[in-house]
Amino acid sequence: MPRWIQTLFAILLGIMIGLLYGWKIAPVEYVDLAPNALRTDYRAEYMLVVAEAYQHNPDPDFLLRQLALLGNAPPAQIIQENLDNGEYTPEEIEMLEELLRKIERWEPTLAGSSP
Amino acid sequence: MGANFSGVFTMKGIRGYWHLLVGVLLGIGLGLVISWGFLPQSITEATPSMLQDDFKDNYRSLIALAYASTGDLPRAEDRLFSLEDANMAQAIESQAQRSLAGGDSPESLEALAVLAAELSQVTSTPEIIATSTHFSTETPKAFTPTGEQPIATATKVFEDDDEPLATITPIPVYTRTPASITEASPTARAPYILKTQDEICSINLSEALLMVFVSDASQRAMSGVEIIIAWDGYEEHFFTGLKPELGSGYADFLMEPNEEYSLRLAEGSTAASNLSAPACEDDEGNRYWGSLRLKFEQP
Numbered sequence: 256m257p258r259w260i261q262t263l264f265a266i267l268l269g270i271m272i273g274l275l276y277g278w279k280i281a282p283v284e285y286v287d288l289a290p291n292a293l294r295t296d297y298r299a300e301y302m303l304v305v306a307e308a309y310q311h312n313p314d315p316d317f318l319l320r321q322l323a324l325l326g327n328a329p330p331a332q333i334i335q336e337n338l339d340n341g342e343y344t345p346e347e348i349e350m351l352e353e354l355l356r357k358i359e360r361w362e363p364t365l366a367g368s369s370p
Numbered sequence: 371m372g373a374n375f376s377g378v379f380t381m382k383g384i385r386g387y388w389h390l391l392v393g394v395l396l397g398i399g400l401g402l403v404i405s406w407g408f409l410p411q412s413i414t415e416a417t418p419s420m421l422q423d424d425f426k427d428n429y430r431s432l433i434a435l436a437y438a439s440t441g442d443l444p445r446a447e448d449r450l451f452s453l454e455d456a457n458m459a460q461a462i463e464s465q466a467q468r469s470l471a472g473g474d475s476p477e478s479l480e481a482l483a484v485l486a487a488e489l490s491q492v493t494s495t496p497e498i499i500a501t502s503t504h505f506s507t508e509t510p511k512a513f514t515p516t517g518e519q520p521i522a523t524a525t526k527v528f529e530d531d532d533e534p535l536a537t538i539t540p541i542p543v544y545t546r547t548p549a550s551i552t553e554a555s556p557t558a559r560a561p562y563i564l565k566t567q568d569e570i571c572s573i574n575l576s577e578a579l580l581m582v583f584v585s586d587a588s589q590r591a592m593s594g595v596e597i598i599i600a601w602d603g604y605e606e607h608f609f610t611g612l613k614p615e616l617g618s619g620y621a622d623f624l625m626e627p628n629e630e631y632s633l634r635l636a637e638g639s640t641a642a643s644n645l646s647a648p649a650c651e652d653d654e655g656n657r658y659w660g661s662l663r664l665k666f667e668q669p
Contacts, residue, residue, distance in 0.1 A: 258389055261389065261390055261393070262389045262390065262392075262393040263393070264393070265389070265390040265391075265392075265393025265394045265396075265397065266393040266394070266396055266397040266400070267397060268393075268394055268397055269393060269394040269395060269396060269397015269398040269399070269400065269401060270397040270398070270400050270401040270404070271397070271401065272394070272397065272398050272401060273397060273398040273399065273400060273401015273402040273403075273404070273405060274401040274404060274405045275401075276398075276401070276402065276405070277401060277402050277404070277405020277406045277410075278405045278411055282405075282410070282411040283406055283410040283411060285416060285420055286420055286422075287420075287421075287422040287423075288416045288420050288421055288422060288425075289421070289422065289425055290421065290425055290429070292416040292420075293416050293417070293418065293421075294415045294416060294417065297416070297417060297418055297452065300449065300452075301418075301429070301432075303436075304429070304432045304433055304436045304449060305432060307435070307436035307439045307440055308431075308432045308433075308435035308436045308439065310436075310439040310440075311435045311436070311438045311439035311477065311481065312435055312475075312477045312478075321428075321432065324425070324428070
């Protein structure tokens with residue numbers, strides 16, 4: 256086998272070892288993250304905490320500020336995503352759906368608007 | 371085969387495989403650059419403990435508000451546990467004090483105060499309570515007549531060998547009937563009355579503190595009670611329970627000398643007015659400003 260092909264295989268083997276190490280054995284550790292980077296289950300729990308906190312402090316601005324920390328999507332979409340992905344009890348689902356209905360009432364209707 | 375294998379370990383053989391070794395090392399380097407630099411693992415797998423400090427504070431406030439809504443303490447503890455603080459109660463307490471100094475919303479502050487008091491009750495033991503403590507506390511400083519914002523000052527309350535506040539001895543305490551009591555603005559009910567008002571002259575208290583203790587009819591300390599203090603056109607709100615080491619029904623306020631204050635509980639109480647730091651004198655005749663201690667209780 257030509258020497259350059261052997262070298263190429265060696266490089267490919269090395270890349271595989273490097274990727275294995277960098278992704279699985281010693282992946283990059285993140286710190287100082289924002290809530291939108293949370294794992295799905297933690298995001299769902301965060302969403303629930305926001306909803307429960309809103310029951311005590313029913314201030315729409317407060318709610319929208321907290322939802323904005325979970326991503327750039329519209330607030331209703333953020334709630335819906337968490338409803339789809341989270342494992343909630345029926346009472347919690349009811350509370351989130353009520354919140355979703357409120358948010359949808361607040362949000363301006365974009366349908367039908369034209370540039 | 372045997373001849374080939376032994377040939378690998380001769381100098382000539384090793385030189386013959388250097389290109390493989392260099393290739394593998396080069397590949398590992400490239401792999402690490404890709405996996406750590408260009409294509410790092412997705413960051414959507416973060417846990418709450420990886421949040422930035424201010425986001426952690428925000429999450430704690432939310433947890434406290436959620437607890438105020440549901441009253442589910444185990445769930446609040448589980449949520450706080452995910453932040454991996456070394457001491458949950460202390461983290462909440464510290465944040466409550468930061469919120470107090472930072473002027474956060476009253477709802478959030480009250481919720482934090484209540485949760486801090488609940489957590490400290492869960493985690494404290496009689497042995498810990500009985501132990502002599504040495505700590506620093508943050509106390510909101512009163513507005514100056516020129517209208518400066520209150521600043522949080524570190525107030526060393528006790529020395530190592532001092533006893534906890536509630537049992538300070540010997541302190542010259544001049545108990546008097548609160549002559550300056552007036553009724554608060556009319557409310558549907560006035561659940562708290564000013565039980566005692568004491569002047570405290572103690573060189574152990576380096577600042578003129580207005581110390582407030584609030585308890586219910588069964589003398590159980592009440593945390594999260596909002597206190598309204600007013601002076602010279604200014605008004606400040608603070609809460610019991612932000613210094614659970616002094617009792618969940620305790621709160622204090624740093625008085626300015628020669629300033630007169632009036633104080634009442636937001637939930638409704640008798641009001642105490644004409645409150646000012648008493649002038650005290652130590653054994654050597656040196657004058658200093660003393661503190662006031664007010665005890666509110668439900669009848």
